[in-house]
Amino acid sequence: MNIQLMKVVDKKAAVLNAALELIVENGFHGTPMSKVAKQANVAAGTIYHYFESKEEMIDTLYTTLKEEMGNALLRDDDTSLDYKERFYAFWQNLFLYFTQNPKEFVFLEQYANSPLISKSIKEDNVKHYLPVIQFLEEGIKLGILREMDSKLMTSLLYGNIISTAKLQLVEDYQISPELMNQAINSCWDSVKAN
Amino acid sequence: MNIQLMKVVDKKAAVLNAALELIVENGFHGTPMSKVAKQANVAAGTIYHYFESKEEMIDTLYTTLKEEMGNALLRDDDTSLDYKERFYAFWQNLFLYFTQNPKEFVFLEQYANSPLISKSIKEDNVKHYLPVIQFLEEGIKLGILREMDSKLMTSLLYGNIISTAKLQLVEDYQISPELMNQAINSCWDSVKAN
Amino acid sequence: MNIQLMKVVDKKAAVLNAALELIVENGFHGTPMSKVAKQANVAAGTIYHYFESKEEMIDTLYTTLKEEMGNALLRDDDTSLDYKERFYAFWQNLFLYFTQNPKEFVFLEQYANSPLISKSIKEDNVKHYLPVIQFLEEGIKLGILREMDSKLMTSLLYGNIISTAKLQLVEDYQISPELMNQAINSCWDSVKAN
Amino acid sequence: MNIQLMKVVDKKAAVLNAALELIVENGFHGTPMSKVAKQANVAAGTIYHYFESKEEMIDTLYTTLKEEMGNALLRDDDTSLDYKERFYAFWQNLFLYFTQNPKEFVFLEQYANSPLISKSIKEDNVKHYLPVIQFLEEGIKLGILREMDSKLMTSLLYGNIISTAKLQLVEDYQISPELMNQAINSCWDSVKAN
DNA sequence: TATGAATGAGAGTTCATTCAT
DNA sequence: AATGAATGAACTCTCATTCAT
Numbered sequence: 001m002n003i004q005l006m007k008v009v010d011k012k013a014a015v016l017n018a019a020l021e022l023i024v025e026n027g028f029h030g031t032p033m034s035k036v037a038k039q040a041n042v043a044a045g046t047i048y049h050y051f052e053s054k055e056e057m058i059d060t061l062y063t064t065l066k067e068e069m070g071n072a073l074l075r076d077d078d079t080s081l082d083y084k085e086r087f088y089a090f091w092q093n094l095f096l097y098f099t100q101n102p103k104e105f106v107f108l109e110q111y112a113n114s115p116l117i118s119k120s121i122k123e124d125n126v127k128h129y130l131p132v133i134q135f136l137e138e139g140i141k142l143g144i145l146r147e148m149d150s151k152l153m154t155s156l157l158y159g160n161i162i163s164t165a166k167l168q169l170v171e172d173y174q175i176s177p178e179l180m181n182q183a184i185n186s187c188w189d190s191v192k193a194n
Numbered sequence: 195m196n197i198q199l200m201k202v203v204d205k206k207a208a209v210l211n212a213a214l215e216l217i218v219e220n221g222f223h224g225t226p227m228s229k230v231a232k233q234a235n236v237a238a239g240t241i242y243h244y245f246e247s248k249e250e251m252i253d254t255l256y257t258t259l260k261e262e263m264g265n266a267l268l269r270d271d272d273t274s275l276d277y278k279e280r281f282y283a284f285w286q287n288l289f290l291y292f293t294q295n296p297k298e299f300v301f302l303e304q305y306a307n308s309p310l311i312s313k314s315i316k317e318d319n320v321k322h323y324l325p326v327i328q329f330l331e332e333g334i335k336l337g338i339l340r341e342m343d344s345k346l347m348t349s350l351l352y353g354n355i356i357s358t359a360k361l362q363l364v365e366d367y368q369i370s371p372e373l374m375n376q377a378i379n380s381c382w383d384s385v386k387a388n
Numbered sequence: 389m390n391i392q393l394m395k396v397v398d399k400k401a402a403v404l405n406a407a408l409e410l411i412v413e414n415g416f417h418g419t420p421m422s423k424v425a426k427q428a429n430v431a432a433g434t435i436y437h438y439f440e441s442k443e444e445m446i447d448t449l450y451t452t453l454k455e456e457m458g459n460a461l462l463r464d465d466d467t468s469l470d471y472k473e474r475f476y477a478f479w480q481n482l483f484l485y486f487t488q489n490p491k492e493f494v495f496l497e498q499y500a501n502s503p504l505i506s507k508s509i510k511e512d513n514v515k516h517y518l519p520v521i522q523f524l525e526e527g528i529k530l531g532i533l534r535e536m537d538s539k540l541m542t543s544l545l546y547g548n549i550i551s552t553a554k555l556q557l558v559e560d561y562q563i564s565p566e567l568m569n570q571a572i573n574s575c576w577d578s579v580k581a582n
Numbered sequence: 583m584n585i586q587l588m589k590v591v592d593k594k595a596a597v598l599n600a601a602l603e604l605i606v607e608n609g610f611h612g613t614p615m616s617k618v619a620k621q622a623n624v625a626a627g628t629i630y631h632y633f634e635s636k637e638e639m640i641d642t643l644y645t646t647l648k649e650e651m652g653n654a655l656l657r658d659d660d661t662s663l664d665y666k667e668r669f670y671a672f673w674q675n676l677f678l679y680f681t682q683n684p685k686e687f688v689f690l691e692q693y694a695n696s697p698l699i700s701k702s703i704k705e706d707n708v709k710h711y712l713p714v715i716q717f718l719e720e721g722i723k724l725g726i727l728r729e730m731d732s733k734l735m736t737s738l739l740y741g742n743i744i745s746t747a748k749l750q751l752v753e754d755y756q757i758s759p760e761l762m763n764q765a766i767n768s769c770w771d772s773v774k775a776n
Numbered sequence: 777t778a779t780g781a782a783t784g785a786g787a788g789t790t791c792a793t794t795c796a797t
Numbered sequence: 798a799a800t801g802a803a804t805g806a807a808c809t810c811t812c813a814t815t816c817a818t
Contacts, residue, residue, distance in 0.1 A: 053814080054813065
């Protein structure tokens with residue numbers, strides 16, 4: 001990577017980072033492009049070399065974070081482990097990603113259901129989780145997990161982690177290791193076969 | 195209620211209703227007051243007889259819907275029933291409120307975590323759910339529900355219902371009675387004592 | 389004067405009084421009719437029974453105060469006194485009216501040169517000072533006052549009193565009897581014949 | 583001065599000039615920013631690159647004109663002249679500035695006593711007249727001018743010039759050289775020692 | 777590639793005035 | 798005569814985007 005390109009990457013990343021910080025604090029419409037530019041140390045016009053519009057910038061941010069989150073989720077998956085152990089590992093991967101990246105979490109939650117992010121972009125981002133979806137479907141097939149619509153199951157599991165993380169990050173309610181264990185066990189019980 | 199008062203109520207309600215519809219579709223900042231006024235069939239200035247600002251209007255809408263949702267949740271609670279039956283009834287009450295009031299659901303989810311709704315307003319609205327929180331704490335005490343932090347449990351249960359509703363309302367994935375049963379059973383298993 | 393009429397007068401006067409107080413403090417455009425109504429304890433619409441518009445209300449206020457000021461100026465004129473004594477008495481009359489009615493003074497100064505008060509209204513109000521203008525013209529004819537254009541002289545004398553009053557009322561610079569004497573003597577010297 | 587800077591200066595000056603013209607004719611609140619922009623040949627938003635708000639624009643205009651007026655007042659002061667000659671020169675300097683810049687005069691009078699210009703700004707602008715205030719205090723000390731409070735004297739002298747100018751500029755009463763002499767002599771007599 | 781002054785449409789809000797009661 | 802809810806035009810100001818440099 002030559003210096004030119006590095007600078008470009010740096011600048012684009014700086015813009016996205018500035019946008020993330022400001023939007024989490026003030027919301028999409030409370031964050032003028034001029035402020036994003038200032039926080040990223042670039043000129044206002046420069047942002048438009050990297051993004052077509054404010055909306056595209058947000059879309060890119062969303063997609064970038066979704067990918068980052070997907071990578072975190074799948075990190076260090078060890079297929080030689082027990083099914084349940086792998087399940088617990090996935091849970092913790094995601095939970096740790098959220099609690100260690102609170103701004104990213106808040107942003108993703110803020111825009112997951114907002115009309116600002118187009119449906120097609122949301123669907124595009126499913127790809128980052130496919131391995132886990134397959135893992136769940138396998139669990140059902142193997143009789144380790146109960147008979148349940150796999151889309152429903154995915155939603156419920158994701159919702160479980162989100163709820164736990166939100167408790168800590170939005171409601172300032174510290175999740176101790178003990179509480180995390182309660183959450184994760186509850187989660188397992190909600191899908192394991194009887 | 196005399197005619198005067200009816201008109202006032204009608205007008206305020208018309209504004210809130212227009213706001214709900216437009217905001218769900220276009221978001222808070224995608225919804226100019228001029229359009230709210232037009233949709234509610236009032237003059238732009240009229241809104242400001244009922245609300246100090248756009249923000250206060252949104253706060254009122256949020257509070258109104260939270261109360262409505264609280265009422266739906268507690269509807270027809272029959273203390274003579276089994277604990278589990280009452281638990282299932284609560285689950286269904288909330289789920290039905292969401293699926294039968296999709297705009298209200300989307301709005302509440304959109305603003306639950308947004309910086310637009312002040313924290314104090316959110317806390318004020320906890321009061322509508324107190325009876326259910328007590329119901330859960332009782333269940334734990336009686337050994338029907340497992341030992342779990344009650345705030346965590348509340349969050350997980352709420353998250354479970356939200357996730358199921360969202361599947362249908364946001365992702366257009368029809369929740370059949372069969373799927374609803376899967377969700378509700380999963381939910382019960384996630385908190386019942388072993 | 390029957391009770392009905394008294395009430396009317398009271399209400400009109402209350403409106404003018406409220407307008408005076410609010411406008412002096414916040415200016416014409418910083419004073420909405422709704423606030424005038426509230427301060428006067430009448431409904432907004434009621435003002436429009438007494439005045440055609442906000443502008444007419446201000447015009448009436450201006451004219452009313454100009455007349456009041458004219459009356460104060462001419463109060464207790466004693467034609468048996470020395471010319472100089474009468475001159476001093478006029479000066480003091482006006483000065484005392486201003487310092488004892490600071491709101492009225494500020495209002496009159498604020499609107500004396502404003503485009504809000506039409507020129508015709510200003511000219512109409514000259515009539516209240518005619519006797520003093522004649523008094524000055526006589527003084528010139530008698531050789532007590534110097535040869536000077538009488539309009540110029542009137543302006544200079546009025547300006548002298550205004551400047552002294554403003555020092556106290558606008559710049560919070562207390563005008564002691566000693567200072568008042570300096571001002572009045574200076575004023576006399578500026579027009580007396582040599 | 584390079585071209586860039588010239589343009590900037592031009593644009594800011596154009597805005598101030600447009601504001602001056604319109605405000606003198608229609609008052610502060612009768613002058614929407616949109617009209618200022620149109621008259622200055624800039625976009626509405628452009629004004630807000632140079633001024634934070636309409637109020638700051640007015641403050642700047644006021645301060646600019648006060649400085650200009652101060653410079654005019656002190657122009658060509660020749661300390662080798664007689665005290666009385668210098669006094670007459672100051673009077674004429676100010677009078678000529680007013681009559682040759684009628685818009686500036688009307689604006690300054692309109693806002694000198696208005697609640698729109700903050701007291702602190704008014705006090706800031708005293709600095710432009712300090713040399714003349716010292717000149718007057720010296721005159722008193724030397725016995726050329728009478729014993730009089732110097733603040734009172736300053737006010738009276740300023741009031742004298744203002745009154746004369748207003749006669750011409752507001753009341754359309756032409757001040758001939760003869761009348762100007764009457765005014766200036768009257769002014770001198772009002773402060774000279776006996 | 778990068779800049780940032782300039783744009784102007786459109787936002788939230790105010791308020792003089794009206795009119796049904 | 799008196800009310801005050803309702804009106805809607807007009808206001809100040811913001812900000813995503815452009816473009817000459």
